[in-house]
Amino acid sequence: MGAISNVERAVAALRQMIFAGDLTPGSDHLETELAEKLGMSRTPIREAALMLQAQGLVELRPRRGIRISPVSAQDMSDIYDILTELESLAAARAAEAGYSAADLETLAAAIADMDACLKQDDLRGWAEADDRFHRELVRLGRNARLSMIVSVMRDQVRRARATTLFIRPRPAQSNADHRAVYDAIAQGDASRAHDTHHAHRRQARDMLVALLDKHQFHGL
CATH class of the missing domain: 1.10.10.10 (Winged helix-like DNA-binding domain superfamily/Winged helix DNA-binding domain)
Known part of the structure; x- marks a missing residue:
């Protein structure tokens, strides 16, 4: 034992x-x-x-x-393509669910924590709060199979972000995107929740892949 x-x-x-x-x-x-x-x-x-x-x-x-194992830029591009579609679907489903402000409290708290961490230049704290936002977004989408697929990919995304956390631009735009997704969900606007989150994840993918391609490894 x-x-x-x-x-x-x-x-x-x-x-x-x-x-x-x-x-x-x-x-x-x-x-x-x-x-x-x-x-x-x-x-x-x-x-x-x-x-x-x-x-x-x-x-x-x-x-x-x-x-x-190296963090491959191509792997990240492939993973983010899938995450973008699945999380955007979860955002739309969450908006359709008619959640109350109390139901969205965990999502709102994650955004508040991201703002506070950014003001304090606490990037590790920001990354942890960002993780919470995305986990809660997927949970609110109420699709167990979607959640399972996303969880399989989460480790590699965490690795890529840990690798690039201190060389990426300040994530102020990311925080603004999260607030916009929250507002769309709170207002029950599924189309806006989907499209806003989709654009947010696409931008994150492009930034992350470019950093990995420039600074990191290519399957050494």
Whole structure:
């Protein structure tokens, strides 16, 4: 039972380090190095790496240890194309649902937190609040299959954003877009909710892909 617990702990810790950017895309790490960082033996590190490899987050390389998988600009473009359509559909469905202000409280709180974090130049806090906005938007769309597909892609989007968070332009326009989507949903305007969110995600995709293409890796 202890071994399973250590593997789970290693998976959680390594995922957190990857998403926080502590283990950067394209970097190589020995099992012994990671084991020392996490205060455990190599065995759970190796087993955790196998699980993370299946999730596309790392690559095991003979005699070279564990490589953190690069964030591909093409992968991000493909993923954002799908996310754009699905999240925009969720926004339209949310607008059609006739939610009250109380129902939309979590969405409004995420926007308020994004504004507050931006004023404080807290980009990590902004990114966390942005995550909450998008998760809640999808939940409000009331489509379990849509939610499941989006959740599968969320990890790669988080990785790409962690990689580009401090080299991207200030996300003031993103905050304004979120408020416009909220207003459309609150007013029951499905077409405007869909189109506003669609344009927002397209712009985010173009910015992110351009940054990855310029600064990051191409499947090293």
